[in-house]
Amino acid sequence: MYQPAKKYLTAADAASYVGYTTNTLAQYRCRRLGPSYMKARGRVLYAVEDLDNWVESHARIEIPSAQA
Secondary structure (H helix, E strand, O other): OOOOOOOEEEHHHHHHHHOOOHHHHHHHHHHOOOOOOEEEOOEEEEEHHHHHHHHHHOOOOOOOOOOO
């Protein structure tokens, strides 16, 4: 993951940052499943710290199955 210079990202930048589409993030917002966000002057903004925390909390650890 790259480190953005900004503290807040637009929905498009946030989607790119976490690897989702803007539509997916919009659906997550509507269902209250996505990262925390705020609206400023009608624009959705995400704090980079909130995105990082959300990604970490939804990370899966894959354990390879033992093959006999």
